[in-house]
Amino acid sequence: MGIPVAFYHTGGETPAALDAVLPTLLEKAVGAGNRILLVAPTAARQQRLDEALWSYRDTAFLPHGKPEDGKPELQPILIVNAEDEFASFLVGRIPVVLAGAESVLEKVLAATPARALYMFTAATADVERGRGLFKQLKGAGHELSYHQQTDKGWEKKA
Numbered sequence: 001m002g003i004p005v006a007f008y009h010t011g012g013e014t015p016a017a018l019d020a021v022l023p024t025l026l027e028k029a030v031g032a033g034n035r036i037l038l039v040a041p042t043a044a045r046q047q048r049l050d051e052a053l054w055s056y057r058d059t060a061f062l063p064h065g066k067p068e069d070g071k072p073e074l075q076p077i078l079i080v081n082a083e084d085e086f087a088s089f090l091v092g093r094i095p096v097v098l099a100g101a102e103s104v105l106e107k108v109l110a111a112t113p114a115r116a117l118y119m120f121t122a123a124t125a126d127v128e129r130g131r132g133l134f135k136q137l138k139g140a141g142h143e144l145s146y147h148q149q150t151d152k153g154w155e156k157k158a
Helices: 015-031 043-055 102-110 124-139
Strands: 004-009 036-040 077-081 094-098 116-120 143-150 153-156
Touching (some): 004 124, 015 036, 015 043, 015 094, 015 116, 094 102, 102 116, 124 143
Parallel strands (some): 004 116, 036 077, 036 094
């Protein structure tokens, strides 16, 4: 039996649109007691996400950090980039892999997390990559689900 992997397809076509929906999902996950490994495609995107999670709302922030901030094991949300060596940080965390960092999915799933998420935008290239990954992971025996962002929230489509 494979690992459950949830695909989340945002309504917007830009990385900023994907980044805008992350805080709500991360709040729910951390509120439920989960620890998250957020995998950004690049160091620049990792830095933007770090800044965004501190300031996404005036009255709240999401506790998080990057490995280089020190004490990564204490962070409820640890933000890494696809170029980092992050395998040791996967233990006890739910990996959330963002579009552009698909190259790490095989390594992530080899660490046998309890489940994983892959998030992508509505941009044509992201949708095509998402479809290809869905087929590849399904063929490898993973348990897949597909959620699409709508005006009413996230709708499970498969």
